[in-house]
Amino acid sequence: MQAYSRFEMVVEVCLHSDLHIAGVGRAAALIDRCIETDVRGRPIIPGTAFKGRVRAHYERLLQALGFDLKGCKPPDPATMCQDPANLCPVCSLFGSPVQQSRVEFSTLEPVSDTSDTLITRIGIGINRQLNTVAEGRLFFYEAAPCNELRFRGAVRGWATEQEVALLAGAMKLITHFGGQKARGLGRATVEIKSLYQLGDSGWHSVNLSTVLHTLREVAP
Numbered sequence: 037m038q039a040y041s042r043f044e045m046v047v048e049v050c051l052h053s054d055l056h057i058a059g060v061g062r063a064a065a066l067i068d069r070c071i072e073t074d075v076r077g078r079p080i081i082p083g084t085a086f087k088g089r090v091r092a093h094y095e096r097l098l099q100a101l102g103f104d105l106k107g108c109k110p111p112d113p114a115t116m117c118q119d120p121a122n123l124c125p126v127c128s129l130f131g132s133p134v135q136q137s138r139v140e141f142s143t144l145e146p147v148s149d150t151s152d153t154l155i156t157r158i159g160i161g162i163n164r165q166l167n168t169v170a171e172g173r174l175f176f177y178e179a180a181p182c183n184e185l186r187f188r189g190a191v192r193g194w195a196t197e198q199e200v201a202l203l204a205g206a207m208k209l210i211t212h213f214g215g216q217k218a219r220g221l222g223r224a225t226v227e228i229k230s231l232y233q234l235g236d237s238g239w240h241s242v243n244l245s246t247v248l249h250t251l252r253e254v255a256p
Contacts, residue, residue, distance in 0.1 A: 040138070042234035043200055043242075044192040047207065049081060049144055051186070053223040054179040057085055057214035071154065071178045071214075074145065079154065079180035081144035081187050081213055089213060090141070090191075091130045094206040098125060108132075129199050139193035139203070147186040154178045179221060188229075201250045204228055208248075 057072045057079075074080050091110070098105060106124040109115040117127040120134050131137030156176055191203065207226040214222040231242045 040194040040196060042192070042194055044190055044232045045204070046188065046190050046229045046231075047144075048147065048227045048229055049187040049189075049213065049224050050227065051180070051182045051224050054182050054221050055079060055081075055185075055214050055224070056179045056216045056221050057081060069176075069178065071180060073154075074143075077154075078146050079185075080146075081189070083141040083143045083189070085213065086144055086189065087130070087139075087141040089210055090203065090206050091126065093209040094130070094202060095126050097202060097206050097209065125199075129195060129203075137193070138195060139191060141191050142189040144187035144189035147188045154180060179216075197247075197250070200231070200233075201247045204231070204244065204247050205251050 055071070056069070058069060072080055072082055072085075088111075095105065095110070103125055105126060106117065106122065108117050108124040108127055110126075113133040117123045117132045118134055123132060123135055127135055129138055156178060195203070207228060210224070210226045212222040213224050216222065228244055231244055231247065232239050233242050
């Protein structure tokens with residue numbers, strides 16, 4: 037069994053279309069759906085949204101590689117792993133109702149200050165039976181303008197070398213963040229800018245290409 041070691045990844049998300057991540061508890065005049073922002077009014081990608089997206093792709097990657105996920109079916113807590121002594125490899129790393137997560141995802145913030153204001157877009161609801169616009173379903177929602185906007189944050193925690201490789205692989209599979217994907221919003225790519233691990237002699241940089249190469253050897 038591989039030993040856990042501390043690691044930290046610095047990551048950047050580059051937008052390729054406008055972004056809409058719903059902001060909880062925030063309101064704006066004439067806007068039905070606001071987006072998540074920081075105290076300075078800048079758009080952000082919350083750590084919870086980032087972690088959820090990575091976890092979903094981590095699970096798909098493990099399924100493709102043939103790992104036993106023990107019938108675990110997130111996000112419903114009732115259908116996730118309930119025995120701390122018999123966790124699937126996803127719950128073991130990301131946590132479950134009975135197990136604390138071993139990884140932490142920071143909020144992704146804009147790399148540089150931007151003067152771009154948030155934009156307002158118009159959405160409509162569709163009557164699926166009549167295939168027409170549903171009455172009373174016109175709404176307005178905010179979005180962060182693309183303009184190749186970049187967000188930066190970190191992922192840190194305790195993991196095996198295999199788990200770090202799988203994390204890096206899962207991030208490479210991400211293509212979208214947030215909602216309104218059917219309207220073309222949220223297209224993005226994730227770049228791992230640096231990776232550090234804590235060894236006997238302290239923190240040291242790890243070559244990402246070497247880590248990703250090990251994905252060929254992680255299948256059970």
